Amino acid sequence: MKVSVRIRRQASRESKPDYQTYSVECSEGNTILDVLNKIQWEQDGSLAYRRNCRNAICGSCAMRVNGRAVLTCQNLVGEELEDQTELLIQPLGNLPVIKDLVVDMTKFWNNLKKVDPFVSTASRQIPEKEFLQLPEQREKLQSAANCILCGACYSECNAAAVNDDFVGPHALAKAYRVMADNRDDRTKERIEQYNQPGGVWDCTRCFNCNEVCPVGVEPLDRISQIKQTILQQEKMEDSTALRHRRTMVELVKEDGWIDESKFGLKVVTDSGRDLKGLVSLIPLGTRMVVKGKMPWPWKFKPSEGKLEIKALINAVSQHLKDQRKI
Amino acid sequence: MTLKYAYYPGCVAKGACKELHDSTTGIARVLGIELVELEKASCCGSGTFKETDEFLEDTVNARNIALAEELGLTMMTQCSTCQGVIGRVNDKLKYGEQSQRDHVNQYLDGHHYQGTTEVKHLLWILVQDYGLDALKQKVQKSLNGLKCGAFYGCYLLRGQTVTRYEDPYHPHSLEDVFTALGATPIEYEGRTQCCGWPLASYATNASFSMAGRHLLAAIEAGADCIVTPCPLCHLNLDSRQPEVEKVIGKKLGIPILHLPQLIGLALGLNPEQLGLSRHIVSTSSVINSVLSR
Numbered sequence: 001m002k003v004s005v006r007i008r009r010q011a012s013r014e015s016k017p018d019y020q021t022y023s024v025e026c027s028e029g030n031t032i033l034d035v036l037n038k039i040q041w042e043q044d045g046s047l048a049y050r051r052n053c054r055n056a057i058c059g060s061c062a063m064r065v066n067g068r069a070v071l072t073c074q075n076l077v078g079e080e081l082e083d084q085t086e087l088l089i090q091p092l093g094n095l096p097v098i099k100d101l102v103v104d105m106t107k108f109w110n111n112l113k114k115v116d117p118f119v120s121t122a123s124r125q126i127p128e129k130e131f132l133q134l135p136e137q138r139e140k141l142q143s144a145a146n147c148i149l150c151g152a153c154y155s156e157c158n159a160a161a162v163n164d165d166f167v168g169p170h171a172l173a174k175a176y177r178v179m180a181d182n183r184d185d186r187t188k189e190r191i192e193q194y195n196q197p198g199g200v201w202d203c204t205r206c207f208n209c210n211e212v213c214p215v216g217v218e219p220l221d222r223i224s225q226i227k228q229t230i231l232q233q234e235k236m237e238d239s240t241a242l243r244h245r246r247t248m249v250e251l252v253k254e255d256g257w258i259d260e261s262k263f264g265l266k267v268v269t270d271s272g273r274d275l276k277g278l279v280s281l282i283p284l285g286t287r288m289v290v291k292g293k294m295p296w297p298w299k300f301k302p303s304e305g306k307l308e309i310k311a312l313i314n315a316v317s318q319h320l321k322d323q324r325k326i
Numbered sequence: 327m328t329l330k331y332a333y334y335p336g337c338v339a340k341g342a343c344k345e346l347h348d349s350t351t352g353i354a355r356v357l358g359i360e361l362v363e364l365e366k367a368s369c370c371g372s373g374t375f376k377e378t379d380e381f382l383e384d385t386v387n388a389r390n391i392a393l394a395e396e397l398g399l400t401m402m403t404q405c406s407t408c409q410g411v412i413g414r415v416n417d418k419l420k421y422g423e424q425s426q427r428d429h430v431n432q433y434l435d436g437h438h439y440q441g442t443t444e445v446k447h448l449l450w451i452l453v454q455d456y457g458l459d460a461l462k463q464k465v466q467k468s469l470n471g472l473k474c475g476a477f478y479g480c481y482l483l484r485g486q487t488v489t490r491y492e493d494p495y496h497p498h499s500l501e502d503v504f505t506a507l508g509a510t511p512i513e514y515e516g517r518t519q520c521c522g523w524p525l526a527s528y529a530t531n532a533s534f535s536m537a538g539r540h541l542l543a544a545i546e547a548g549a550d551c552i553v554t555p556c557p558l559c560h561l562n563l564d565s566r567q568p569e570v571e572k573v574i575g576k577k578l579g580i581p582i583l584h585l586p587q588l589i590g591l592a593l594g595l596n597p598e599q600l601g602l603s604r605h606i607v608s609t610s611s612v613i614n615s616v617l618s619r
Contacts, residue, residue, distance in 0.1 A: 067495045083493065083496060084496070158520040158522075159520075159532060161536070162522075162532045162539070163529070163532040163535075166532075197529075201529070202525070202529055202532065204522060204532070205373050206480045206519065206520035207481070207483075207494075208484070210484070210487075211484050224377050224380075227377040228378065231377065231378055240527055240528035244527050245378060248369075248374045249375065251369075252368055252369045252371065256368040256369065257340065257369050258341075260337065260341040267527050268527055283568065283569075284565065287565075287606055288342065288606075291605065291606055292604050293604050293605075293606070294342075295344075300341065303366060303367060304366045305366030308389075308435065309389070312389060312433055312435065315433050315435075316382050316433055319433070320382070
């Protein structure tokens with residue numbers, strides 16, 4: 001079959017990008033990487049891209065194909081063209097282009113370093129034997145340990161696109177992997193560290209990382225696990241992000257539905273204690289009143305099942321507490 | 327046969343976006359879709375319950391689904407986030423191990439989750455169950471010439487992985503509805519991405535930058551308005567648009583419509599009844615362009 005392949009070209013870091021279309025003879029069973037190789041070997045030797053293992057192990061060949069990041073050695077032409085008429089190939093997003101489909105991954109690696117991505121045994125005595133890990137302890141790390149650091153998740157991360165300080169899903173998946181490792185002796189510091197700005201609360205839950213990860217790390221779920229650990233800490237400094245989560249549970253437990261004005265006051269103004277927060281709500285509140293959009297507390301109607309919901313959340317909370325004690 | 331659903335309104339449609347509830351029930355009447363509201367349901371947790379514990383999200387929403395099962399009806403949502411959260415729980419429990427269902431049911435006093443129903447967004451119901459041809463026949467005022475940019479919401483596209491309605495990167499259900507109503511779909515980068523709402527209470531700069539880049543892209547692509555099936559996206563794109571403008575340093579002023587409001591206009595419903603005056607960004611340009619036809 002003849003396939004039309006549109007590729008984003010860029011001669012250098014500074015040059016303006018452009019699109020070039022190639023016509024390639026290939027089969028449905030070819031990988032996207034096969035197609036790129038064909039173009040480079042048979043039509044245009046100037047096309048730059050990264051490749052190495054061809055086995056979804058090395059993570060070198062991640063690029064954007066038809067709008068989202070994939071490993072080009074893993075995805076097949078036939079699958080890509082099921083509902084598209086051409087292959088659109090672009091470099092990974094959220095990283096600067098060096099040439100054509102090759103991006104500068106310095107920031108990606110620096111962000112990974114920020115989470116201290118190594119199991120720390122520094123404070124311990126060097127043992128006579130290795131640090132042991134039971135199979136069930138290893139099992140907890142499995143999905144995060146699958147990460148091949150290809151950059152697909154970072155490319156599509158909506159939070160990284162607007163927030164320079166956010167370390168990214170790859171770094172937080174690794175953060176979970178070391179935090180949950182029974183051999184690591186820095187768990188307490190890590191919980192503090194990942195709770196800081198740039199850490200887990202800067203994720204916007206766009207699901208793109210889970211969606212594009214080629215090896216099932218599901219970074220969003222790993223981020224959720226770190227958040228769960230943080231929320232379980234009794235002595236954690238309060239913050240709007242933590243109040244947001246706790247208030248959700250508290251208000252649903254009371255009324256079934258969320259009373260939005262109460263939610264805003266509790267979360268953003270810390271029940272009136274945070275004056276800056278209070279001031280920040282004034283313009284929003286004013287314009288909602290003007291437009292008749294204000295969810296006044298006296299208009300709020302709790303769920304008719306609120307007592308049942310309260311009993312349910314109480315029982316589940318008790319169960320979770322008991323489970324953690326074991 | 328009359329279509330009948332167990333209607334899960336969600337918190338926002340009964341509060342800050344009451345116009346969503348009004349327009350959904352308004353179009354349902356005209357289309358002859360019967361809605362039985364789940365008066366005993368509760369908030370789905372909007373994705374944050376899972377951050378406390380997944381079992382909390384599962385049990386609370388298994389109860390919500392069980393309420394629909396008791397009526398023998400499919401549950402209808404009208405919010406991308408509610409859909410993604412409740413739909414995921416239904417997928418997990420319905421298609422997962424019996425032991426998971428048993429565990430959840432231990433906590434549902436007086437209810438029993440069986441896994442016998444579906445959870446469907448209003449958008450999917452219109453396209454799949456009602457049908458676009460039938461919808462087209464109900465159009466009183468064609469939206470001919472109105473350029474609409476879709477804003478889907480992350481949870482609608484990517485929240486569920488077991489049962490999935492459409493390709494999360496090349497969806498077209500909203501655009502298909504626009505076309506059925508006579509409007510012109512405008513494609514722009516960002517229609518499948520995050521509005522920034524989950525961060526709006528504490529990481530405002532990031533949240534509003536996210537909203538800003540998508541609104542700007544839609545305007546540059548020529549959209550007259552944005553249409554969303556998610557009231558949380560609506561809050562960040564409409565109610566916070568003045569803050570969004572400040573953060574990106576550009577004037578926007580693009581009206582954001584709830585999906586049933588756009589449909590309601592085409593069905594000939596009164597703009598006031600659809601709550602089109604309850605928006606922060608004026609919707610008068612859209613109303614005028616429709617009424618002047």
